[in-house]
Amino acid sequence: MTPLLENNIELIEEAARDNGREEGAVVGITKQAQDRGYESLSPAQVRMFELCVRPLIEGVQCPGYTHELEDNPRECHRILDDDRLVELYTIGNALCETCEAQASVDNHSKTSFFKD
Numbered sequence: 168m169t170p171l172l173e174n175n176i177e178l179i180e181e182a183a184r185d186n187g188r189e190e191g192a193v194v195g196i197t198k199q200a201q202d203r204g205y206e207s208l209s210p211a212q213v214r215m216f217e218l219c220v221r222p223l224i225e226g227v228q229c230p231g232y233t234h235e236l237e238d239n240p241r242e243c244h245r246i247l248d249d250d251r252l253v254e255l256y257t258i259g260n261a262l263c264e265t266c267e268a269q270a271s272v273d274n275h276s277k278t279s280f281f282k283d
């Protein structure tokens with residue numbers, strides 16, 4: 168699970184700040200969970216992990232698809248599956264299946280619009 172976050176330490180730090188925890192401590196716990204297993208965490212560390220790190224690796228919402236002519240993404244509350252979560256953390260963006268389909272439909276209609 169946590170190898171996902173290996174190249175995204177700043178996300179963990181941000182989550183720590185958001186929750187009023189010490190960045191180094193939360194990053195340390197994440198690394199420990201990765202190296203020595205979740206079971207090696209103390210109850211206090213588990214609480215910190217659940218609070219700060221769990222929301223980054225589970226139940227992550229689709230950021231929503233942004234149409235080329237619009238400024239803001241369309242709201243989407245679907246949850247990204249594991250494969251897409253990996254995409255999100257490796258290439259920096261990912262959409263749920265539905266938004267992906269919408270994006271390709273829009274791309275297609277743009278192409279035919281310019282053809283006329």
Ligand SMILES: [Zn+2]
Nearest residue numbers: 229243263266
């Ligand atoms: Zn979506």
